[in-house]
Amino acid sequence: MRSTGFSRRRLLQLTGATTLGSLAGCAGQLPGTHDGEGREVKPRSTVTAEPDTSVNLTAASGTIRPAPDTSTANWMYEGQFPGPELRVQEGDVLSVELTNDLQEETTIHWHGVPVPNPVDGVPNVTQDPIASGDTFTYTFRAEPAGTYFYHSHVGLQLDRGLLGPLIVEERNPHVEYDREYVVIVDDYLPGEPEHPSDGGMGGGGGMGGRGGMMGDVRPPYEGLLINGRLPENPQTFDVTEGERIRFRFVNAASATVFGVRIAGHEMTVTHADGRPVEPVDVDSFVFGAGERYDAVVEATNPGTWAVQADALDGNEPPARAVVEYESAAGESPQPPSAASNQLQYGDLRAISSLDGVSGDPDRTFDLTLSRGSGQSYIWMIDGQVYPDADPFQIRPEEHVRIRMTNQSPVVHPMHLHGHFFKVGNAIKDTVLVPGHMGQVTIDFHADNPGRWLFHCHNLYHLDAGMARIVKYVE
Numbered sequence: 069m070r071s072t073g074f075s076r077r078r079l080l081q082l083t084g085a086t087t088l089g090s091l092a093g094c095a096g097q098l099p100g101t102h103d104g105e106g107r108e109v110k111p112r113s114t115v116t117a118e119p120d121t122s123v124n125l126t127a128a129s130g131t132i133r134p135a136p137d138t139s140t141a142n143w144m145y146e147g148q149f150p151g152p153e154l155r156v157q158e159g160d161v162l163s164v165e166l167t168n169d170l171q172e173e174t175t176i177h178w179h180g181v182p183v184p185n186p187v188d189g190v191p192n193v194t195q196d197p198i199a200s201g202d203t204f205t206y207t208f209r210a211e212p213a214g215t216y217f218y219h220s221h222v223g224l225q226l227d228r229g230l231l232g233p234l235i236v237e238e239r240n241p242h243v244e245y246d247r248e249y250v251v252i253v254d255d256y257l258p259g260e261p262e263h264p265s266d267g268g269m270g271g272g273g274g275m276g277g278r279g280g281m282m283g284d285v286r287p288p289y290e291g292l293l294i295n296g297r298l299p300e301n302p303q304t305f306d307v308t309e310g311e312r313i314r315f316r317f318v319n320a321a322s323a324t325v326f327g328v329r330i331a332g333h334e335m336t337v338t339h340a341d342g343r344p345v346e347p348v349d350v351d352s353f354v355f356g357a358g359e360r361y362d363a364v365v366e367a368t369n370p371g372t373w374a375v376q377a378d379a380l381d382g383n384e385p386p387a388r389a390v391v392e393y394e395s396a397a398g399e400s401p402q403p404p405s406a407a408s409n410q411l412q413y414g415d416l417r418a419i420s421s422l423d424g425v426s427g428d429p430d431r432t433f434d435l436t437l438s439r440g441s442g443q444s445y446i447w448m449i450d451g452q453v454y455p456d457a458d459p460f461q462i463r464p465e466e467h468v469r470i471r472m473t474n475q476s477p478v479v480h481p482m483h484l485h486g487h488f489f490k491v492g493n494a495i496k497d498t499v500l501v502p503g504h505m506g507q508v509t510i511d512f513h514a515d516n517p518g519r520w521l522f523h524c525h526n527l528y529h530l531d532a533g534m535a536r537i538v539k540y541v542e
């Protein structure tokens with residue numbers, strides 16, 4: 069149907085590879101970028117080695133109790149919320165058989181892990197969705213080490229509770245610690261998530277809406293959670309004076325950016341999105357949906373202290389947990405003081421470099437992030453609404469640059485599947501692009517062929533079109 073695409077491709081076949089290279093270098097456009105007809109490169113094959121760890125996960129509905137007198141029907145893995153912690157050694161082969169006992173299709177995505185494309189878990193892009201009653205096995209090598217999480221990538225299922233932590237332990241950590249805790253920060257939505265376009269979020273698709281966030285609507289969250297618990301029912305992290313505690317913070321929320329503090333203690337941030345960084349001391353950090361930070365805390369201030377995560381864009385009471393020294397058991401937790409030394413992306417310096425992204429890029433995409441102007445709830449990348457959007461075509465081994473300008477007033481946590489990227493001196497897989505013309509540039513090495521989703525990790529923005537396929541072509 070797109071005859072111009074055909075003829076352009078024809079022309080390029082005739083003019084040969086030199087022309088291709090120069091075109092790609094100057095304009096950031098690949099022949100076929102807009103016709104969606106480039107010949108795809110086969111993905112890496114999936115791992116066939118014997119798994120070191122085999123896990124069965126069943127997705128099914130059940131009841132969660134985020135506080136003693138609060139319960140709600142939710143969807144869960146193995147009847148747990150958050151789902152069971154999967155913990156393996158770096159380089160191990162992990163095999164997860166997912167059984168779908170839900171009444172609708174599902175998948176699992178291994179957020180941040182650069183798995184081979186066929187096990188990335190994006191429905192209708194990397195696999196057929198798993199039908200109700202069916203099973204699907206995801207097998208991949210768990211590397212590099214890091215703090216990750218897994219979640220459903222179908223529709224709004226993440227906001228129904230289908231999420232859990234995936235920890236890939238380093239063989240040789242670059243920081244010392246005595247014990248660790250995983251801290252999953254989330255927004256709490258009882259019942260079924262609704263599409264804003266259906267008027268289900270109180271904003272009717274208009275401006276403002278619940279939560280009062282300019283230019284966006286917010287689901288009717290009934291609280292904020294740490295490890296599945298509301299603030300009136302906080303988890304206690306036991307510590308002993310003199311210990312070094314590693315906290316692995318995961319923002320598994322669907323629509324919430326959090327600011328995190330621990331009362332009475334400085335945090336030494338050691339990993340960003342699982343990747344080791346030069347340790348940096350802060351008293352707070354902000355992270356968006358899909359981001360992770362690891363921080364080491366020295367237990368040198370006996371007492372009982374709050375771990376607090378405030379929604380930057382919501383007005384629910386902050387999520388909370390408690391750090392309790394043995395010697396102070398039973399005392400009521402002290403709240404954190406105001407943040408004065410907040411982590412900035414510019415503070416992050418990756419320990420190891422990312423191969424293949426030095427110098428000038430082979431291809432650059434200049435993208436706008438924006439909201440649709442009409443009454444319907446639409447979010448766009450470069451003016452297009454996924455899935456009715458052109459794939460970004462790249463070639464194997466290219467150094468690809470994506471420059472984003474956020475024309476909306478709302479922050480967007482942008483996530484690239486299958487790859488880490490360089491942002492400043494950090495290596496990450498999810499990055500916040502601030503509102504009001506905020507600009508962020510990421511660079512990645514095209515070393516994992518396939519079709520990868522690049523999208524906003526605000527689930528409602530994703531659902532409303534803020535996504536693209538990055539596709540490897542020959």
Ligand SMILES: [Cu+2]
Nearest residue numbers: 480524526529
């Ligand atoms: Cu967004």
